[in-house]
């Protein structure tokens with residue numbers, strides 16, 4: 001309600017996601033940077049956070065979440081990022097593809113497709129929205145691949161097909177990475193691979209690719225969000241560069257929340 005203390009109305013709680021996400025570390029940093037001494041960051045999961053968001057909006061209650069782009073939430077709800085003059089959440093990010101050492105020799109065709117894989121935030125959001133609207137991730141990815149042959153062919157052009165070779169992709173169950181990982185899996189299946197996708201925690205995803213237990217992942221947010229995980233293993237895997245440019249993380253609120261900056265959360 002207008003005039004009330006905004007923090008009090010939200011129990012001084014930022015609704016977060018899994019504790020291992022980079023956006024969680026950045027949110028903890030923002031609590032420090034902005035002196036939000038009364039506030040705490042609640043960890044849960046992407047799914048739990050977005051259902052808390054849906055519920056808050058249907059009750060027109062204030063809520064602050066850990067948000068990011070690309071994400072379907074911006075198409076479904078009227079949301080805004082809180083300004084971040086201290087830069088706790090960094091600047092624009094790219095999402096990188098990372099392959100295990102030796103993949104180029106062991107599976108050159110998959111490596112090439114992974115290296116070529118590149119798309120736009122809006123395209124990722126198309127897949128995310130399908131899933132939000134009830135499609136299974138595999139199904140949503142299949143539809144997108146079938147409807148975007150022109151894009152997909154730029155990833156696969158001139159790459160030879162294989163006959164049922166195994167290929168493993170690690171990911172974290174963030175809505176954005178569920179979308180990208182499933183799209184890449186469908187494309188590699190079309191190339192003849194037996195693709196296995198395995199969800200895991202963020203630190204384990206980096207570790208598994210570094211140790212060669214997983215072939216690749218398409219979910220490394222750089223330079224800031226996953227900096228810690230990345231620098232831990234930097235010389236133990238191959239960074240294939242950005243597959244998506246212009247991603248972003250931050251604190252997000254519904255438009256009706258009477259705050260424009262993280263500074264406004266301080267009491």
Ligand code: PBE
Nearest residue numbers: 021022023068174221249
């Ligand atoms: N995210 C989505 C992840 C990276 C992808 C922003 C929630 C993170 O914060 O680590």
